[in-house]
Amino acid sequence: MDFSSINPALLVAALMVSSTPILLAALGEMVVERAGVLNLGVEGMMIMGAVTGFVVGFNTEIPALGFVAAAGSGALFALLFGLLTQVLLSNQVATGLGLTLMGLGLSSLIGKPYEGMKAPSLPKIDFGPLSDIPFFGRVLFGHDAIVYLSLGMVAAVWYVLRHTRIGLILKAVGENHDAAHSLGYKVVRIRLAAIAFGGACAGLGGAYLSLVRLPQWTEGMTAGAGWIALAIVVFASWRAGRVLVGAYLFGGLTVLQLNLQAAGMTAGVQYLSMSPYLITILVLVLITSGRFKGAHSAPASLGRLFEVTR
Amino acid sequence: MSETLLSISGLTKAYPGVVANSDVSFDIGVGEVHALLGENGAGKSTLVKMIYGLVKPDTGQMTLRGQPFAPPEPRAARLDGIAMVFQHFSLFDALNVAENIALGMENPPPLRDLAQRICEVSETYGLPLDPDRTVGVLSAGERQRVEIIRCLLQDPKLLIMDEPTSVLTPQEVDILFETLRKLSAEGTAILYISHKLEEIRTLCDTATILRLGKVVGTCTPSETTARDMAEMMVGSALKTPEPSNRPLGEVALSVTGLSVESPSNFGTSLKNIHFDLRQGEILGIGGVAGNGQDELLAALSGETRAANDAIKFNGAAIGQMGPTERRNLGLLAAPEERLGHAAAPNMSLTENAMLTGSTRKKLEKNGFLDWGAARSFAEHVIKQFDVRTPGPGNAARSLSGGNLQKFVIGREVLQDPDVLIVNQPTWGVDAAAAAAIRQALLDLAGKGAAVLVISQDLDELMEISGRFAALNEGRLSDIRPTADLTVEEIGLMMGGAHGMEVAHIEELAR
Numbered sequence: 001m002d003f004s005s006i007n008p009a010l011l012v013a014a015l016m017v018s019s020t021p022i023l024l025a026a027l028g029e030m031v032v033e034r035a036g037v038l039n040l041g042v043e044g045m046m047i048m049g050a051v052t053g054f055v056v057g058f059n060t061e062i063p064a065l066g067f068v069a070a071a072g073s074g075a076l077f078a079l080l081f082g083l084l085t086q087v088l089l090s091n092q093v094a095t096g097l098g099l100t101l102m103g104l105g106l107s108s109l110i111g112k113p114y115e116g117m118k119a120p121s122l123p124k125i126d127f128g129p130l131s132d133i134p135f136f137g138r139v140l141f142g143h144d145a146i147v148y149l150s151l152g153m154v155a156a157v158w159y160v161l162r163h164t165r166i167g168l169i170l171k172a173v174g175e176n177h178d179a180a181h182s183l184g185y186k187v188v189r190i191r192l193a194a195i196a197f198g199g200a201c202a203g204l205g206g207a208y209l210s211l212v213r214l215p216q217w218t219e220g221m222t223a224g225a226g227w228i229a230l231a232i233v234v235f236a237s238w239r240a241g242r243v244l245v246g247a248y249l250f251g252g253l254t255v256l257q258l259n260l261q262a263a264g265m266t267a268g269v270q271y272l273s274m275s276p277y278l279i280t281i282l283v284l285v286l287i288t289s290g291r292f293k294g295a296h297s298a299p300a301s302l303g304r305l306f307e308v309t310r
Numbered sequence: 311m312s313e314t315l316l317s318i319s320g321l322t323k324a325y326p327g328v329v330a331n332s333d334v335s336f337d338i339g340v341g342e343v344h345a346l347l348g349e350n351g352a353g354k355s356t357l358v359k360m361i362y363g364l365v366k367p368d369t370g371q372m373t374l375r376g377q378p379f380a381p382p383e384p385r386a387a388r389l390d391g392i393a394m395v396f397q398h399f400s401l402f403d404a405l406n407v408a409e410n411i412a413l414g415m416e417n418p419p420p421l422r423d424l425a426q427r428i429c430e431v432s433e434t435y436g437l438p439l440d441p442d443r444t445v446g447v448l449s450a451g452e453r454q455r456v457e458i459i460r461c462l463l464q465d466p467k468l469l470i471m472d473e474p475t476s477v478l479t480p481q482e483v484d485i486l487f488e489t490l491r492k493l494s495a496e497g498t499a500i501l502y503i504s505h506k507l508e509e510i511r512t513l514c515d516t517a518t519i520l521r522l523g524k525v526v527g528t529c530t531p532s533e534t535t536a537r538d539m540a541e542m543m544v545g546s547a548l549k550t551p552e553p554s555n556r557p558l559g560e561v562a563l564s565v566t567g568l569s570v571e572s573p574s575n576f577g578t579s580l581k582n583i584h585f586d587l588r589q590g591e592i593l594g595i596g597g598v599a600g601n602g603q604d605e606l607l608a609a610l611s612g613e614t615r616a617a618n619d620a621i622k623f624n625g626a627a628i629g630q631m632g633p634t635e636r637r638n639l640g641l642l643a644a645p646e647e648r649l650g651h652a653a654a655p656n657m658s659l660t661e662n663a664m665l666t667g668s669t670r671k672k673l674e675k676n677g678f679l680d681w682g683a684a685r686s687f688a689e690h691v692i693k694q695f696d697v698r699t700p701g702p703g704n705a706a707r708s709l710s711g712g713n714l715q716k717f718v719i720g721r722e723v724l725q726d727p728d729v730l731i732v733n734q735p736t737w738g739v740d741a742a743a744a745a746a747i748r749q750a751l752l753d754l755a756g757k758g759a760a761v762l763v764i765s766q767d768l769d770e771l772m773e774i775s776g777r778f779a780a781l782n783e784g785r786l787s788d789i790r791p792t793a794d795l796t797v798e799e800i801g802l803m804m805g806g807a808h809g810m811e812v813a814h815i816e817e818l819a820r
Contacts, residue, residue, distance in 0.1 A: 168405070168413060172409075172413050179396075180400075182364060182384070184363070184364075184384030
């Protein structure tokens with residue numbers, strides 16, 4: 001084995017790129033769940049974002065437009081879930097699963113003519129001499145706009161939930177929708193907004209896969225990323241900062257095990273492939289147990305149907 | 311008090327199948343404490359929801375200070391100076407006090423300034439409250455303070471209080487009344503909903519009585535007896551339950567050093583509880599909600615396990631037994647929550663009868679269910695306890711609260727228990743049904759069963775139980791005969807006033 005072929009700066013930079021789709025999807029889903037809605041359709045919304053982003057980006061040759069379209073299609077697709085669960089009061093778990101199945105099918109139909117084509121590339125932002133700083137230059141200043149956008153959104157979501165009235169109302173709706181209703185807050189509207197936001201985030205994450213990471217369209221290319229995002233939300237105990245830790249941990253382990261395989265480590269390839277899933281879950285479980293146990297549990301109205309009664 | 315603040319005329323609201331309010335009219339004057347009386351289902355809640363803008367009336371008008379008043383949503387009502395303290399608190403457990411208060415305000419100041427104001431107001435009105443505490447860990451009395459302070463911060467002209475005292479100790483009630491009187495003296499009108507008649511007699515200036523959605527009378531509570539008001543509410547004469555005078559028998563249930571960790575985050579753990587329950591006795595356990603009542607019922611019924619020796623049934627240790635084994639022995643229980651705990655809402659009454667009666671009533675043979683027997687058992691309960699329902703095939707959720715409660719209690723009583731444990735047997739039940747349930751419990755004890763009644767209704771416990779003890783933060787007080795207990799003593803047993811002090815309004819005036 002030759003570990004010298006692994007460059008730490010490149011490893012960290014690759015980690016950030018590889019984590020971004022999951023980070024975006026998990027962040028959006030966290031907001032949705034804080035509003036008390038369990039949307040299991042993350043995978044479906046991601047892949048819809050991936051295919052829309054690719055189709056628009058490929059045809060216009062402007063990747064930025066692809067991302068905008070992906071966010072829009074994710075939000076629209078999520079609003080379908082919102083209509084079913086919030087207005088027509090269908091079961092959230094079943095509807096979410098249906099959304100995933102439908103997204104996977106619809107995206108492969110839309111994406112069929114585009115298979116094997118190459119997406120226009122998203123330019124990296126030029127920070128000038130800053131990116132020449134050893135190690136940090138490559139890690140901090142060598143990325144495209146979406147990576148920075150995702151990090152900015154983590155901070156923004158944290159700030160909104162923690163310090164603003166909108167965030168407080170969102171948490172209140174997720175905590176006790178009956179009480180929020182009796183205080184005069186529009187529970188359904190607030191939840192629909194959260195669902196649309198979650199869909200837009202998942203769509204962005206999906207488009208990042210098809211426009212930057214691969215960058216091409218392949219059927220079923222999200223390959224479970226949406227489910228990982230869902231798991232990260234739970235294990236991160238619904239906190240923005242821990243969602244970032246969870247997503248980067250998972251992305252980092254994925255990149256690391258690929259590097260290890262490339263470096264010639266042959267023993268137990270299966271275990272290496274499995275390790276990101278195992279270790280991410282293990283670490284997040286450890287974070288949430290012990291000292292922090294019970295301090296921050298699930299939103300109390302999570303997954304419950306809200307019906308206006310007299 | 312001559313000036314009219316809010317005038318209601320001809321309000322009507324119908325829901326499919328039921329008229330909640332029919333042509334309701336009355337006036338509330340500035341600074342008046344106005345009681346709204348009525349049984350469950352009389353339409354009190356619908357009426358105040360219309361005033362608060364949560365429900366729109368079908369017909370009828372309201373005027374506020376002479377101006378037409380029709381709030382499209384609570385926000386508008388709040389802007390016009392209407393504030394409401396809800397019966398089931400509209401609080402968010404995971405958020406802190408200041409955040410909860412901010413959510414109920416139109417234009418809350420930044421949280422730090424708000425915390426400051428909460429401290430000032432709570433100081434002035436003698437309702438101490440720490441703005442940074444998480445609401446989930448507060449006692450019921452403290453939670454109510456959060457709601458009241460949320461209202462006071464908005465300088466209300468009309469304060470609506472829906473059953474505010476059901477969760478308070480007597481001392482806390484006194485202090486609440488003191489606060490309300492000061493508010494009324496400052497010119498705030500109070501619309502006070504309750505079915506505790508003695509409280510209304512001490513506090514309120516006028517009372518409007520509702521029955522089945524209609525105004526059936528008004529009275530001056532201080533000049534009317536509680537019994538007269540009750541009969542106006544019910545529309546018929548009331549029967550007072552009569553105890554039997556049977557001598558007590560052997561110790562049927564003995565609890566020594568019972569300590570159980572609460573399974574839920576915001577629950578209360580039981581700490582070293584001792585008591586003996588004798589045959590033919592009714593032991594009443596009072597206390598403010600959330601002080602371990604649910605946990606005590608769970609530990610005694612077998613839902614949570616305790617140390618084996620901590621609970622002895624006729625001398626045999628049963629702490630590690632599950633509910634079915636205990637039922638087999640003759641220890642039955644009826645928990646507080648009717649829908650979802652005592653009864654499965656979507657199952658029929660026959661199925662619900664099967665659920666707890668299968669072993670004792672032999673409704674199950676070799677693992678096969680005898681539905682015919684279950685049905686006749688359910689019919690027996692319905693007949694004996696006058697449960698108003700078309701038949702045992704109806705789903706539990708279709709019954710009104712009082713009728714379902716009669717069914718749930720009747721189902722256990724008719725299984726001939728040696729020991730029966732009930733939690734809140736008449737909670738949310740109208741006066742006639744409550745009297746019937748109490749009589750059934752007294753009759754059961756008269757037949758030699760031991761009965762443990764956990765309740766927050768002190769009048770009920772004084773009426774039916776021979777001895778009384780209070781739960782406070784998971785500990786049980788000394789057990790005292792009810793005959794020589796005063797209200798003050800009971801209050802102290804329940805934990806006193808939790809650090810409340812009487813309002814010193816003078817500071818506000820300065």
